[in-house]
Amino acid sequence: MEEKKILFADDDPEIREVVRILLESEGMTVVEAANGDQAVERMDDTIDLVILDVMMPGRSGVSACAEIRKQSTVPILFLTAKSQDSDKTVGFSAGGDDYLVKPFSYAELTARIKAMLRRYCVYRGKEPAEESDTVALPGLTVHTDRAEVTREGEAIPLTDIEHRILLLLACHRGTIYSVQRIYEAVWEEPYLPSANNTVMVHIRNLRKKLEDDPQNPRYVKNVWGKGYFVG
Template sequence: MEKHNPIKILFADDDADIRHIVRTLLENDGFEVVEAVNGKDAVEKANESFDLIILDMMMPYQDGISVCVELRKSLTVPILFLSAKSQDSDKTLGLGAGGDAYLSKPFSYAELVAQVKAMIRRYHVYRGKDSIEEQEVIKIKNLEINPISNEVWKEGEEIQFTDLEYRILLLFAKNKGRLFSIQYVYEYVWDEPYYYSSNNNVMVHIRNLRRKIEEDPKNPKILLNVWGKGYRIE
């Protein structure tokens, strides 16, 4: 189920040449692209009408990290970071701020388009309820998860998730007690082949998820880690 036609992407980068190249590339693939010239401009233009937000990490007025943190206060739209920084610590910083994926510059245009399409496909599945069979609310401790409306409540208060966070939570919630390896979580949720470098991506998203569902994220009682084997919900 598509949320919009055409699919809308917000692309924020302070380099006009890069904006022109990426916009041309994505428009040739049928996407509608709205440009933002810096971080402040991105915050002002971002809203739920977009299917994807692409942020350069280093921008004037507001860098990509601070933009992402601000957007995550109200938006669940997937966010892709582009950056010349390629250290694992930089990727962890971006994902920890609420980003869904990270591409290091220079990247191939084929790689960018493939990542964009994969993220939008997952988001549309998330918004379209993912053909979930369960009709009843799933209750786990103080959480209530409605697989039909894709809503989650903690002690009666609704919690907002990114699509990846929600898909991770739902995978475990639908299979209480079952142990899932990091490899399985990545291949199921990201719908991409697993590589060892994918471990960090999964763990950062689980850490973000725990911040939202656990009373004490450092001492989790819901999403448990079985060292060396994987994760499960009891």
């Protein structure tokens, strides 16, 4: 994997310094921002991953995430002292991919970043996947080599997590996947009950992008109490 460029926004200069030194020791380049406004200003197409502290003066991390999502599908990791499901829902709804609650170990931080980068680089075609192909659904083509679908000729960019969820369900069309199976397959982590909301928010975002009527989905459907499937 070539050297990756990380945008890290946190209003605490000591945390920024420690994380910068940590990531540079892993061979990554770090662009620092002291608040959400700077994060938005310093975001460009050379950035491979964004780390945002949620609570910052001025523009919050959540607001910065929503603005960044208007121009990029790079993975976004939130760092926060809040651990309530409602707080996570707000972050995921803005387009975040993952959430790490303070205090966290630096080993966990680097592990999360490397996993997110690995998935993103393969699915966005920045590094070669083993095979380039598509999965066809009625009126929809899911690309396996990049986080994108084509609906009736229109390219629709997805985040890494949205793409992984859709690809999982599309490759096993008609099979009902429980929230637990989706989480463990996509996030590659052991399932906890708190992950339910995480999965549901990402599916809600996916439906907003794919469906004419998200309340009556054509593609990503669910069976109450059992899970989700692609019809």
